[in-house]
Amino acid sequence: MKLPSVLVPLCGDGSAKYAYMACQMLLLWLLLVFTFTAVSVRGVEFRYHNQFALEETLRNFTKDYPGITSMYSVGKSVLGQEMWVLVLGKHAARPALLVPNVKYIANMHGNEVVGRELLLHLAQYYLSQYGKNVTLTRFLQATRVHLMPTMNPDGFSNAEQACHGVTGRGNALGYDLNRNFPDNARDDSNPQQPEVTNVINWIQETNFLLSANLHGGALVVNYPFDSYPGDASLQEYAASPDDDVFRHLALTYSRSHRNMYKGVNCVASFEQGITNGAEWYPVQGGMQDYMYRNSSGYEVLIEISCCKYPRQDQLQGLWEDNRDALINFLLEAHMGVKGLIYGQSSKVSDVFDIVGGAVIQVMGREGIQFRSTALGEYYKLLLPGTYTLLVSHPDFVLTTVPFEVTAGRVSRLDVKLMRSSGSSGRMQGPGGDWGQERRTGGAAGEEKEKSLSGSNSAATLGFKFLHQLWFLPQIISVMVTSTVISLSVLGCKSDLLNFL
Ligand SMILES: [Zn+2]
Secondary structure, three states, X not given: OOOOOOOHHHHOOOOOHHHHHHHHHHHHHHHHHHHHHHHOOOOOOOOOOOHHHHHHHHHHHHHHOOOOEEXXXXXXXXXXXXXXXXEEOOOOOOOOOOOOEEEEEEOOOOOOOHHHHHHHHHHHHHHHHOOOOHHHHHHHHHOEEEEEOOXXXXXXXXXXXXXXXXXXXXXXXXXXXXXXXXXXXXXXXXXXXXXXXXXXXXHHHOOEEXXXXXXXXEEEEEEOOOOEOOEOOOOOOOOOOOHHHHHHHHHHXXXXXXXXXXXXXXXOOOHHHEXXXXXXXXXXXXXXXXXXXXXXXXXXXXXXXXXXXXXXHHHHHHHHHXXXXXXXXXXXXXXXXXXXXXXXXXXXXXXXXXXXXXXXXEXXXXXXXXXXXXXXXXXXXXXXXXXXXXXXXXXXXXXXXXXXXXXXXXXXXXXXXXXXXXXXXXXXXXXXXXXXXXXXXXXXXXXXXXXXXHHXXXXXXXXXXXXXXXXXXXXXXXXXXXXXXXXXXXXXXXXXXXXX
């Protein structure tokens, strides 16, 4: 590298040879330092960012890391402030097949502000580690991470710095956004707010597999259901069909947090730092139940700090408390099973096309229906074990496929659906042929043939649904490939409860 000609005269006429060379080297070094400083990444300070500073910080990320970031707004708040989202990962710019979307939403309650700041630091940490930390790099190559630092910018603008209280909790019209989602038990006299409509549209457009909603005022992970099915006011444990998965996700966070697992007593103490929502206190119109019931994904609510709006000098400590937990929680998007759904062509019998909108269920945990995307993808988080996938679609024969999930990896299971005989839109009814199952399983590529017959098999499998609906599935060819990625890295009860 040569010194630019404009700087050469600064070192004199060259009559003193060694002094001239030393001068040139010094100038060159200063130039390199200046250049490096000018293009180096702008850090996020441990201070509160208002709406303008927050937007500027997100834009800086997209300028500093253009290949692995993108940014968009899901819409505007009541007062017209944008609800920004930063996307991170190799596929940040556009969705990629079988690459799951995950998200964190913070600051839904405008006066619970810690998550708003931590998501900026999380973004910086992910980006700075890309290409350096093997686990995080692989994660960002295999995942699209969406971060919404504030769901309630208007509430934040009104909020006052205080550990407790409700000033700024609601949106500009005073509505609690975490009581405003569609829910049979919700009081419909509350009109749906723009911030909620924006998030509903967002999660219908983006197939989020795993999400968390960051709040403040306690230290606990709260998982579905938030209200007891059939009795929304009942304060009892309301287990969802995926209760084991939710408990695992919640424990992943609480155990990775520096203190949460110990059951720290802010406003209440929780065993292992986790709780079922309805058991803590019933909530109607909450976001996590809506997400789980309607969007083919899993969501929990995490209370990440005892103080809702702490002093600025506490932000760094709170980041260090939560950093590993925030990272480890999202890594769990890569467990269970995922794959593609194909359906027999209506024109050529041996041709199979991608099928979107197929209902995906796991036997024994029916009740929540996930659906394949327009690209034919589906995902289901599951703990290690043996399961049976149930795939249904009006145009095809109901199909069941057994499969295994092993620890530390996600199983790949693609399913081919046979077109139902007769008119479309009907399932094959009683008397149909179970057919044959052909399963290619595991890394060893082992194959085995197994025939099932009629209701005996259904009874053996304990598949009450089949009997009740008179459906008989035809089990067809499946491909099971294992491991796409394997990753290893790395409050308040009574009246107060309603204000977390
Ligand atoms: Zn809250």
